Amino acid sequence: MSALRDSFGRFGARLAPGAGGFFAWWGAALASWLPASWRAVFGLARDRLLLARDGEQLMLRVQTLDGLRELGRVPWPPDADDDALSRLLAPSVAELPRWGLLPASVGLRRRVLLPAAAAERLHDVLAFEIDRQTPFPADAVYFDARVVERRGDGQIQAELVAVPKVALDDALAALGPAASTLAGVDIADEAGRPLQLNLLPAGRRQRAADPSRRWNWMLAVVAVLALAVGLWQILENRNAAADAFEAQVSGHAGDARRVAQQRQQLLDLVEGAAFLERTRVGRPTAIAVVDELSRRLPDGTYLEKLSLEGGQMQLIGFSSEVGELVRQLEGSKLWRSPALSGAVQPDPRTGRDRFTMTAELAIAPEPGKPANARNDDASGDADAQRTR
Incomplete structure (x- = not known):
C-alpha cells in the first residue's frame, strides 16, 4: 500500500473502530476519480x-x-x-x-x-x-x-x-x-x-521511490517558507505599528507641550493683569495725592518735583518752614511715615531751604483682609527709617 493510504489507516485506527475502513474506502473512491498520472503523483495509485x-x-x-x-x-x-x-x-x-x-x-x-x-x-x-x-x-x-x-x-x-x-x-x-x-x-x-x-x-x-516523498518535501519547503514569510510579515507589521504609535505619541507630546506653554503664558498674563489691577485699585491716584498735598503744604512751600514710583512718594522743593513739613503731612490716609531725606540746603536765590522728603503710599487692603496684614512690611520699613 502507499504511504498515504497507510497514514489514513493509522489515523483511522486512533479515531475509532471502523474509521480506518472508512478512510481506506474514501481514499480508494477518491483515487478512482483521478487520472492514472495523478494517482501516481499523489501516491494513491495501487x-x-x-x-x-x-x-x-x-x-x-x-x-x-x-x-x-x-x-x-x-x-x-x-x-x-x-x-x-x-x-x-x-x-x-x-x-x-x-x-x-x-x-x-x-x-x-x-x-x-x-x-x-x-x-x-x-x-x-x-x-x-x-x-x-x-x-x-x-x-x-x-x-x-x-x-x-x-x-x-x-x-x-x-x-x-x-x-x-x-x-x-x-x-x-x-x-x-x-x-x-x-x-x-x-x-x-x-x-x-x-x-x-x-x-x-x-x-x-x-x-x-515513493512518488509522494518528493511532493512531501516540496510541500514541507513551501510550508517553511510560508511560515518564515508570515513571521517576517508579522514582525514588519509590529514594527510599522510601533513606529506609527511612536510618531503619534511624539505629535501628541508636541501638542501637549505647546498647550502647556500657552496655558502658562495665559496664567502669567491673567496673574499679571490681576496684580496690576489690585495695585491700581489699592494705591491712591496721582490726582488725589496732588490734591491732598495742596491742602496740607504751607503757603511758603512749593514743589519742584513730585515722584510717585512703586509704593514710594518723593517730594523735592523749597520751603521757608521745613521744620513744619513733617508735622503737616502726617495723619494723611494717602501716605504714611513722611520724613526728610538728606540734608536741608539753603537756596540764596529764593531765600528758602531746599528739601527732599519721602513717604510711603498707603495701599488699600484686599476685601476680607485686615488693613495691617498687607502693610506690615511697609510699616516695618517706615519704622526703620524713623529709627535711623
Whole structure:
C-alpha cells in the first residue's frame, strides 16, 4: 500500500473502530476519480504487476483500482535474465512495482478476534499467535495479517496468513533473477484475487521511490517558507505599528507641550493683569495725592518735583518752614511715615531751604483682609527709617 493510504489507516485506527475502513474506502473512491498520472503523483495509485509461475510459463496480470487485467502468458525458462520482462512489456507496464502472486493452496489462513487497539501493530501482535493458530513454528513461516472487519463493540476481526518458508523460497527460485526485482509477494484467495498482503521479508523487498516523498518535501519547503514569510510579515507589521504609535505619541507630546506653554503664558498674563489691577485699585491716584498735598503744604512751600514710583512718594522743593513739613503731612490716609531725606540746603536765590522728603503710599487692603496684614512690611520699613 502507499504511504498515504497507510497514514489514513493509522489515523483511522486512533479515531475509532471502523474509521480506518472508512478512510481506506474514501481514499480508494477518491483515487478512482483521478487520472492514472495523478494517482501516481499523489501516491494513491495501487497499480502493480503481478507475476505468477505456472509450469514453464509466467502469468502476467496488472492490478489497478479498477480490478485485475490479464496481460498474458510468456514462456519463462529458468535461465531468463531480470531484463527479459522489460523487453517484453510496454514501458508504462514495465515501470510498475512487481509483485509475486502465490496460489491460495500454499498458504494457511486463520481468523482472530482482537481488540481494536491491536490494529496499529497487527503484525507484531499476531507474531505471538503463530504457534497457536498454525501447525508451524514461528521461525518456519513467512506471515502477514490484515483487518477483515471492524466491529462496533471495540474489537476487530483479523486474518493471519502464513506460508511455509520452503514454499515461498521455491516460488521465488522459480522466478529466477526476476525474484530480485519484486517489491513484495501476495497470495490469492479462492477466487484468484490478491489479499493485499506482503509475505516477502522486509530485507528482500525491492524498494521503489515513493512518488509522494518528493511532493512531501516540496510541500514541507513551501510550508517553511510560508511560515518564515508570515513571521517576517508579522514582525514588519509590529514594527510599522510601533513606529506609527511612536510618531503619534511624539505629535501628541508636541501638542501637549505647546498647550502647556500657552496655558502658562495665559496664567502669567491673567496673574499679571490681576496684580496690576489690585495695585491700581489699592494705591491712591496721582490726582488725589496732588490734591491732598495742596491742602496740607504751607503757603511758603512749593514743589519742584513730585515722584510717585512703586509704593514710594518723593517730594523735592523749597520751603521757608521745613521744620513744619513733617508735622503737616502726617495723619494723611494717602501716605504714611513722611520724613526728610538728606540734608536741608539753603537756596540764596529764593531765600528758602531746599528739601527732599519721602513717604510711603498707603495701599488699600484686599476685601476680607485686615488693613495691617498687607502693610506690615511697609510699616516695618517706615519704622526703620524713623529709627535711623
